[in-house]
Amino acid sequence: MATHTVRFVETGETLACNDRLTLLQAMERLGRKGIPVGCRNGGCGVCKVRVLEGSCERRVMSRAHVAIEEESAGYALACRIIPTSDLCVTVIGKMGRAFARPEQDRKLTGE
Numbered sequence: 001m002a003t004h005t006v007r008f009v010e011t012g013e014t015l016a017c018n019d020r021l022t023l024l025q026a027m028e029r030l031g032r033k034g035i036p037v038g039c040r041n042g043g044c045g046v047c048k049v050r051v052l053e054g055s056c057e058r059r060v061m062s063r064a065h066v067a068i069e070e071e072s073a074g075y076a077l078a079c080r081i082i083p084t085s086d087l088c089v090t091v092i093g094k095m096g097r098a099f100a101r102p103e104q105d106r107k108l109t110g111e
C-alpha cells in the first residue's frame with residue numbers, strides 16, 4: 001500500500017492519503033468542520049477540487065459537475081479520485097470554506 005501526500009494550496013496543509021482511499025475519504029479524516037458529506041459517488045458536485053500537480057486514478061463522475069474540458073484542466077470530484085502520486089490541489093466546491101483560511105485563524109474566531 002502506497003501513501004501519498006496531498007497539499008492544499010489555500011492553507012498549505014498536507015494530509016496523507018493511501019492508495020485505498022479516495023481523496024474525499026482522506027479529507028474527511030481531517031475531522032474538519034465544513035467538509036460536506038455528499039453523495040460520495042460523483043453525482044452531487046460538493047467535493048469539487050482542481051488537481052494542480054500530481055496524478056490520480058479518476059473514476060466516473062457526473063459531467064453536470066465536471067465537464068470534459070474541466071477534467072482536462074485538472075478539475076475532479078474528490079470522491080472519485082485516488083492519488084497515485086503526491087498531489088497539490090485547490091478546493092473548488094462547497095468544501096472551499098473549510099480550506100479558506102489557515103487553521104490558526106479558524107481557532108481564533110472559534111469556528
Ligand code: FES
Nearest residue numbers: 038039040045079
Ligand atoms: S460527494 Fe457527491 S460528488 Fe463527491
